[in-house]
Amino acid sequence: MTVHGGILRMETPGNGHIVDITQGVLSVVRTSGIERGVVTAFATGSTVAITTMEYEPGGVHDLQTLLEGLIPARGDYEHNVRNHDTNAHAHLRAAVIGPSESVPLVEGRLALGTWQQLVLIDFDDRPRTRSVTIQVIA
8 A cells, every 4th residue: 555645734714714625635646646546635623624515606605605504603602601712613514514535536636526626614713724634545
């Protein structure tokens, strides 16, 4: 088994900001020289998530609106009360979506659909520096 890794780092404004990380992941894949295997992207932190979507303004807006409706930023959350904090919604949203995605690698290409991109979503209520660990496994 061969494992190649890389790290993507980015600054985000938080508050549900969505970042297309597909090209960054592909950059790690290209340096690996691996043609067939699995690529995993894992976001470090409990208020950030990774998923796939059609990354375009309408899709971004709709996903942000859906998450606000499901888990409102303003709510009566025990986490906020116990920790004198304001980001319980960020922890909950990140837990629902999850910190990682794995994508098959076929002939050096991510097996994503035509309109499917890998995205990072930063749910925290303040700007953050985010790290995504990429592993390419053959």
